[in-house]
Amino acid sequence: MKTLIPLTRDLLLIGGGHAHALVLRLWGMDPLPGVRVTVINPGPTAPYSGMLPGHVAGHYTRDELDIDLVRVARFAGARLIDGAADGIDLDAKTVSVPGRDPIPWDVASIDIGIHTEMPDLPGFAEHAIGAKPLDRFAREWRAYRKAANAGEIAKDIVIIGGGIAGVELSMAMAHAVPGACITVLDKADDITGTSAAPRLHRAMSDLGVRFHGGVSVARIEPDRVVLDDGDAILAAFITGAAGARPHPWVAQTALPLETGFIRVRPDLSVEGRDDLFGAGDCVLMTETPRPKAGVFAVRSAPILHQNLRAALSGRRTQPFKPQQKYLKLISLGGKDALAERGGLAVSHPWLWRWKDQIDRKFMAQLTELRPMQPEPPPDLVADGVGDEMADAKPLCAGCGSKVSRRALAGALADLPPAARQDILSDPGDDAAVLATGDARQVLTTDHLRAFTADPTLFARIATIHALGDIWAMGATPQAAVLTAILPRMSEALQTRTLREITQTVAETLAAVGAGLAGGHSMMADELSLGLAVTGLLDSPAIGLDGAEPDDALILTKPLGTGAILASEMACKARGQDVMDMLTTMARPQGDAAAILRGAHAMTDVTGFGLAGHLMNVCQASGTGAQIDLAALPIYSGAEAAVTGGHLSVLHGPNRRSAPVDGADGATGLLLHDPQTAGGLLAAVPATRADALLKDLADAGHPAARIGRIVNDPGLRAG
Numbered sequence: 001m002k003t004l005i006p007l008t009r010d011l012l013l014i015g016g017g018h019a020h021a022l023v024l025r026l027w028g029m030d031p032l033p034g035v036r037v038t039v040i041n042p043g044p045t046a047p048y049s050g051m052l053p054g055h056v057a058g059h060y061t062r063d064e065l066d067i068d069l070v071r072v073a074r075f076a077g078a079r080l081i082d083g084a085a086d087g088i089d090l091d092a093k094t095v096s097v098p099g100r101d102p103i104p105w106d107v108a109s110i111d112i113g114i115h116t117e118m119p120d121l122p123g124f125a126e127h128a129i130g131a132k133p134l135d136r137f138a139r140e141w142r143a144y145r146k147a148a149n150a151g152e153i154a155k156d157i158v159i160i161g162g163g164i165a166g167v168e169l170s171m172a173m174a175h176a177v178p179g180a181c182i183t184v185l186d187k188a189d190d191i192t193g194t195s196a197a198p199r200l201h202r203a204m205s206d207l208g209v210r211f212h213g214g215v216s217v218a219r220i221e222p223d224r225v226v227l228d229d230g231d232a233i234l235a236a237f238i239t240g241a242a243g244a245r246p247h248p249w250v251a252q253t254a255l256p257l258e259t260g261f262i263r264v265r266p267d268l269s270v271e272g273r274d275d276l277f278g279a280g281d282c283v284l285m286t287e288t289p290r291p292k293a294g295v296f297a298v299r300s301a302p303i304l305h306q307n308l309r310a311a312l313s314g315r316r317t318q319p320f321k322p323q324q325k326y327l328k329l330i331s332l333g334g335k336d337a338l339a340e341r342g343g344l345a346v347s348h349p350w351l352w353r354w355k356d357q358i359d360r361k362f363m364a365q366l367t368e369l370r371p372m373q374p375e376p377p378p379d380l381v382a383d384g385v386g387d388e389m390a391d392a393k394p395l396c397a398g399c400g401s402k403v404s405r406r407a408l409a410g411a412l413a414d415l416p417p418a419a420r421q422d423i424l425s426d427p428g429d430d431a432a433v434l435a436t437g438d439a440r441q442v443l444t445t446d447h448l449r450a451f452t453a454d455p456t457l458f459a460r461i462a463t464i465h466a467l468g469d470i471w472a473m474g475a476t477p478q479a480a481v482l483t484a485i486l487p488r489m490s491e492a493l494q495t496r497t498l499r500e501i502t503q504t505v506a507e508t509l510a511a512v513g514a515g516l517a518g519g520h521s522m523m524a525d526e527l528s529l530g531l532a533v534t535g536l537l538d539s540p541a542i543g544l545d546g547a548e549p550d551d552a553l554i555l556t557k558p559l560g561t562g563a564i565l566a567s568e569m570a571c572k573a574r575g576q577d578v579m580d581m582l583t584t585m586a587r588p589q590g591d592a593a594a595i596l597r598g599a600h601a602m603t604d605v606t607g608f609g610l611a612g613h614l615m616n617v618c619q620a621s622g623t624g625a626q627i628d629l630a631a632l633p634i635y636s637g638a639e640a641a642v643t644g645g646h647l648s649v650l651h652g653p654n655r656r657s658a659p660v661d662g663a664d665g666a667t668g669l670l671l672h673d674p675q676t677a678g679g680l681l682a683a684v685p686a687t688r689a690d691a692l693l694k695d696l697a698d699a700g701h702p703a704a705r706i707g708r709i710v711n712d713p714g715l716r717a718g
Contacts, residue, residue, distance in 0.1 A: 004525065005033040007489035009312050010496070012105035013078075014085050014095055015112035016041035016069045018048070018294055019279035021366055022301035023109070023308065028075035028369070032309050036493065037078035038105075038454075040085050040097060044070045044575035047134035049294050050359050053331040056141055057172035059356075063574070065138065067366050070575030074568060075369040079453030082579055085112065086249045093275070100456060101503060104496050107311045109277040109304065110262060110270075114244040114292065116161070121240075123220030128160075128238035131169060137239065141173075144237045148177050155180040158225045158235040160217055161242030162186025163193045164330060167200055167211075169241055171333035174207035182209045183233050185225070186242070189213040193291070194328065196338055196345035203332045203347070244281055244292040258284050266319035267307050268300060275311060279304050288322055295326050298362070329355040369571040396566055396648045397451035398676035402607035405615075405657040425541075430603055431469040433541050440537040444469035446606075447483065447530030451565050451676065452582065455497050459504035459529060460586045465677040466531035467512065468604030471593035472680055474542040475535030477512050480505070482519030483530040489523070501529065512590045539597070544620035547601040551709040552689035553625065556592045556701045557584060557679025559610055559670045560638025562648035567641035577637030584635070584702075585677040592703070595695045596682045605678035608654055610706075611671040611715055613681055615658040618713065621683075626718045627660060627707040629667045633679075639666040642673070650674045662717040683709050 013020045016039060027037060045066035055065045073080040083097040088110075094102035116130035129140050147153040155177055159166045162184050170184050184204075190213055191197040204211060216228040224232045246260035256263040256271040261284040263271045270276040271286070280297040290296050300320050307317040329351065330338045337352035338345060377385060412427045424440070425433040431444035446466040452458050463480070470477050484501050486494060498521060506516040514533070564581050567573040589604075596602060601621060605613050610632075618624050643666050654672035663671055684692055689705050696703040 004488045007036045007487060007493050008034045009036070009106040010104060010493065011035050011037045011308060011312060012095060012103060012108040013037070013039040014088070014108060014110045015280075015282070016046035016067070017111035017113050017280040017282075018046075018067075018297040019301045019304055020109065020111040021046060021067045021069065021072055022298065023305045024069075024072045024076040024078060025366055025369070026302065026305040028072075028077065031077060032312055035312055036489075037076055038081060038103065039069065039073055039078055040081045040083060040095065040103070041069055042082070042084035043135060044068070044080070044082060044579040045135075047138060048359070048363060049132075049134060050362065052131075052134055052138070053168045053172040054356070054359070055138060056169060057175040057331070057333055058145075059335065062138065062142070064363070067363070068575040070568065070578045071369060071571050071573070072366055073453070075371055075571050077453065079455075081454060088253050088255070090254050090273070090276070101500065107275050107277075107308060109279065109308060110282060111278065111280040111297070112247055112250075112282050114246060114281040116240045116242065116245060118160070118240045118242070121217060121220065124240065127220045127222055128240060131161075131165065131239050131241040141237075145176050148180065148236070154223075154234070154236040156234045157182045157237045158233055158239075159184045160186075160225070160238070160240045162188060162191055162211060162213060163241070163243075164191070164328065166241035167191055167204065168331055169239070170209045171204060171207055172331060174209050175333035180208075181234075183235075184209065184211045185215055185217060185227075185233075186211075186213050187216055194330075194340055194345075195343045196330070196340045199338060199345055199347060200330070203338070207333050246282060250282070258286070266321075267317040268304050268320055269307070269311075269317065277304060277308060277311070285320075285322065290322050293326065296322050299323070329358070331355070371569065371571050396562065396569070396650065396674075397449045398561065398565055398674070401449050402650060402674065405608045405612045405654065407653075429543060430472050431535075433473070433537070440541070441478070442470055442473050442475040442535040442537060442541065443532070445530065445532040448528060448676065450527040450529070455500045455527065456504045457582060457586065458527070459501045460508050461582065461677050462529040463505050463508040463531060464586060464588055465606070466533050467514075468589065468606065468677070468680070470533055470535035471589050472542065472602045472604045473535070473537070474539060474593065474597055474602070475537045477509065477514035477590070478534045478536050479515050479517040480509055480531045480533045481517055483532075484519065484521045485524050485526075485528045485530075486521065487523065487526050505531070508588075512588050542597075542599055542602045544601055544603055544617045547617050547621035547623050547683035547709045549623060549709055549711045550686055551600055551683040552686045552705050553614070553627075553707045553709065554596065554682045554684055554689065554692060554696075554703055555605070555610070555633060555679045555706045556589060556596075556696060556703045557605075557675075557677075558633040558635040558638070558702060559605075559673055559675065559678075560635035560641070561585060561676045561678065562609075562651065562674040563638050563641035563646055563670065564635060565676070566648050567637070567644065567646035570646060572644060572646060573641065574637050577635065581635045581637075587700075589680055589701070591699045592680055592696055592701045595692060595699065596680060596684065598688070599682035599684045601683040603681050605675045605681050607650060607674045608658065609651075609672040609674055610681065611658040611660050611663075612654050615715060617681070617683060618709070618715070621709070622713075624710045624713045625707055625715050626710050627663070627671065627715060628705075629663065629717050631704050631706050632667060632670070633702055633704045633706075634667070634670060638670060638673070642666050642669040648674050658715065660715040660717055664717075668717065679703075
């Protein structure tokens with residue numbers, strides 16, 4: 001029997017900088033058993049600074065610039081929390097993130113980068129943007145570049161900061177916006193941080209960039225930069241690239257700081273702590289100080305990974321020994337670059353190709369990831385095992401791991417009618433309807449295998465998912481009982497995890513007017529959650545059997561959760577698509593159900609896919625349906641997932657049990673994709689459809705009219 005290693009320690013990576021991204025990759029290759037890893041980052045991606053000038057110049061797309069933290073976290077078996085840390089309690093050993101309970105840690109590391117905002121410069125916050133953080137800067141620059149090249153805005157650009165970063169950006173901008181008037185301002189008389197200033201001046205001059213040194217900026221106005229001497233420089237785009245500034249929240253902590261940066265020892269541990277580490281631009285290596293350059297973050301990653309493992313397992317740490325000299329490869333706007341090391345400098349187009357190769361190689365190691373494969377079955381197995389494992393796919397999570405529609409129907413077919421008169425529904429309905437005196441109560445249950453390593457997010461979506469049957473029947477949520485199955489872990493982690501889950505479930509229920517009434521917990525191989533939910537009816541329940549010919553079909557959420565989750569398990573999904581989908585999955589649908597209260601028939605789309613659940617409605621109503629494939633709302637990334645062969649293990653059984661005539665291509669495949677926390681599917685009078693869609697849109701639901709009910713049985717595309 002395979003031994004299950006209990007989880008006993010929480011490792012928290014605060015920030016998704018270069019060092020932490022590489023640590024996650026190394027962790028996925030060699031995890032430390034017993035450790036649960038969490039990374040906190042504001043967004044699913046972290047831009048790679050080495051490719052920023054190339055992105056500004058137009059040589060790289062945004063996707064090529066971004067480190068996909070969702071993908072890297074999946075490879076590492078880590079959870080990714082989408083949020084920005086804004087505080088750390090060193091005594092309680094917790095980190096605060098807006099909108100969440102404090103996140104505990106046993107060992108932590110900080111790699112949050114820096115910013116180049118200038119909060120003390122009048123007008124900067126209103127009329128300019130720092131070159132770091134890169135995410136917002138890249139977005140604003142793309143919008144400006146498009147408008148400037150279309151002649152919709154002036155081509156006047158000012159960069160405050162004449163170091164290498166500012167100079168490199170100026171030449172990239174000149175390449176991207178031909179004919180632009182670009183000025184670089186700096187307090188120093190000349191370009192700082194390099195011995196290659198004369199070469200850089202010539203390269204800037206060739207591109208029409210002006211360097212204006214020995215000046216100070218007094219303020220920034222909507223269309224100009226005003227200097228201390230009163231001179232003004234016209235500017236439609238203003239950015240700050242002058243120096244590195246620590247994030248303000250760090251100053252409010254008890255961390256040891258110097259000029260705002262976190263002091264770390266040679267082994268990258270924070271001074272005075274053996275359980276807290278730091279890397280990247282946000283730290284100051286007190287014994288071996290170095291410039292703020294990405295090369296040091298990248299080189300420190302293996303040592304940081306080794307020392308985090310040591311701190312978590314009671315072993316000795318090792319020092320990081322940064323090199324004294326390092327090669328600077330400076331982009332010159334076009335596909336040309338300058339190399340400078342130890343006072344020697346040379347420029348040539350082949351240097352840009354070399355830099356491009358280095359940057360792409362760095363990104364490839366964080367992109368071309370293969371998750372751990374399941375162990376092959378033994379040589380001798382029972383008959384039928386080979387057929388069942390023909391696809392050799394890991395079991396999907398969420399609704400993708402549910403039994404097939406045919407298997408469930410076969411199991412329910414021979415059930416006798418309920419012996420009690422107060423049970424008003426049949427076993428095949430979405431939920432049970434019970435009579436208690438004059439009141440009618442709806443009762444349902446659902447259980448999901450975890451599809452995200454984040455217990456808070458999983459608990460929220462699992463609760464919304466379980467409430468789907470209550471809303472589909474037109475009931476108001478009342479109460480829930482929770483079953484929480486945790487992976488084997490220490491008592492301390494049991495407490496932390498159960499607190500996250502129960503508080504999230506309680507808050508999610510309270511937001512829709514229901515309450516958590518109790519529950520049950522146990523440990524097994526993996527995290528899974530189940531809820532038994534009740535609701536109250538103040539009007540007749542909406543069932544599956546009321547659909548009428550010519551009714552319009554309305555769907556309130558996009559399709560594709562099963563395919564995207566399968567793709568994400570294979571480390572192939574785009575992180576932004578995954579995060580956007582999870583956000584929509586976590587959105588309650590009580591208001592949508594209230595808008596659709598007058599539907600002839602309604603269900604929620606879950607494990608059997610849209611076609612399977614629509615088939616249930618048609619069979620119960622004695623009708624058929626015509627589906628408009630072009631009208632289907634689809635999650636971004638879902639079509640790419642199914643085209644790439646990332647189908648849920650339940651997809652095949654779904655397709656066999658509810659075939660759709662004429663449904664081809666990626667959209668046709670998505671008709672059978674098992675959904676988790678899927679949309680409500682309602683058959684409504686055609687005359688009311690447009691008004692209902694408007695009301696749903698006003699309430700924030702991306703609903704669509706996807707077809708109609710017809711007389712002939714079966715499903716067809718048309």
